[in-house]
Amino acid sequence: MLKVLIVDDEEINRIMLAEMLREAGYADCIEAENGIKAIEKAREYKPDIVLLDVIMPGMSGIEAAPLLKATSPECHMPVLFITSLDDEESLVRCLECGGDDFISKPFEKVILKAKLAAHARSRRQSLEIKDKNRSLTYFQQEVERNHRIVEHIFDNALTHNSVEKSYFDLYSQPTTQFNGDLFLCEKSPSGGVYLFVGDFTSHGLASAIGAIPVAQSFSSMTKRGLAVEEIAYRLNALLYSLLPVDMFCVAAIIEFTQKGDQFTVWSGGLPRMALKTSDNSLRHTIDAQHMPLGILSNDEFEQTCQVFHAQAGDTLLMYTDGLMECQHPIHGLLGEEGIEAWFLAEASVSSDTLVKKATEYRGGLPPDDDLTVVQFSCRPFEFEIARNKRIEVPFTLSFHLRAGHIKQAKLIDHLMRIVNGVPGLAVIRSEIFTVLTELTNNAIEHGLLGMCSQMKAEPEGFIEYYELRAERLAKLTEGDIWIDISYPVKQNVTNTGQQGLLEIAVRDNGPGFTETTLKGADDQAFGRGLALVRELSEQVDITDGGNKTRVLLKV
């Protein structure tokens, strides 16, 4: 209910008005006998409407009106003058000093009620607006606060490391503006470099938000040295599960070898890349082969990559569509051809220069899309390979596999997932895989299933061997395999340097095999396993009548 402040120096008027208001439904009335008292009460009670006498001793209504209005700065508070004056000049003065209307003495109930209702309406509207303003302000502050938080996370998640500054000529917009473009650069465990050049649909915060999981995931996958195809597959799966259907990420994922002369590319929708020779002729253009990330389900996704060879001094150019989608009033769209013409015109055209040219092309207007340009002049990467995160504590991973476990098709995958979790082993994970697979398969095939490799000598036998393996494995009900992976090695090392050796020991309780039965000639399709393991490792011991094999690998 609205509160009304009645200001009149004559008590009888106040009583009459209060009574009439009560009848009209305004029970909440406050009274004051002059201007000064009125202002005090207004501050204290915050009335919604003021009925104000014009002529009062002390402070008149004309003087009090602006001061009363000032007590409600955010919200319109109607002031209605109570007056018996009827000359035009006085009425005009009442409106000029801030009054909104008049009520004439003697009071007429019907008019008073109607006028109050009209002014109550505008007061209510004003209160509503004030309310909405307040929530808008709150909302705005909330958005700003969220932006600051996301910006902070962004800065931390996407901090560009030192690789790109020294090896890549990068143009990208300041990261303080949310940017739908994403450029990532990571060293590979083998001394090369991985790049991610991407462009999320739409602009601003919504488009930038997808960058965070991509950056985190990219960083962890590249540290493990995953293949480009695998990275593309996993990033697609990630974005497919995270992004709404109308959002996706145009991207290219590239891995350069340590020598910088060979690179593997998966490209989904990124504008055509160009590779030029040191004498400015075009060696390759690299068209996107796939749909952007985040559109296709795992089953539909195509992860095929292209491999390209370059020579030292070649330059590879990559960019997002913000660069080429420039419109010229006469020449039309710039396009990939336009960019390539600039790229090939001179020996060295920096990424900044390309952006400058594109800006000139569109008549000096800033680009209306996010834009990233990266160039790499092919040369070997010369940073220290983080060969080993040292293994800080000794460990033994011990597996006891029974028949049920051994039958699992993805047995080695499960083991490798656990082994790969050990920091420091990532660098030799290929070797560990080979050794573990050879020893485990020997234990299964020869130890437990009693298979003979001679079968594999003939092409048909080769296939039959694996069919027989599957058949016998399915029937396996008894048999155990123990696998111990330890660092450092436990005992009995003939080599002097015990340090830095990983021990892989595999034992089974089958009938056993002897190594002599496993020797094949160079061109035989069998009998290479143990020879391969010998070459990869520092030492191989076979004991317990062939049931136990121990291999030492350099970490």
Place this chain on the structure above:
Amino acid sequence: MTINTQVSNDTTLVILVGEKFDFVLVDSFRRAYEDLPAEIRQIDVDLSATQYMDSSALGMLLNMQKVLAGRQLVYRIINCRPQIARILEISRFNKKFDIE
């Protein structure tokens, strides 16, 4: 992904192997070169995605040559990662394949 094939320049069969090249692929690898069209002159095994390999993969490669022994074919293994190149080198595969 396991095994994909494509024909380039009409005369080269490219066999793309996935992350792991091990005995699980025995069947699909064999299917990759079954019913080889007459115009194929070269087989490229592309190992750009392969990170893990065991001796059965070596067996599969040699088996392919045996099965196709009647044909005049050039065999190449291309785009190996360093770890994989090392295994091929240890196994002297350069005697039977052009390794790029």
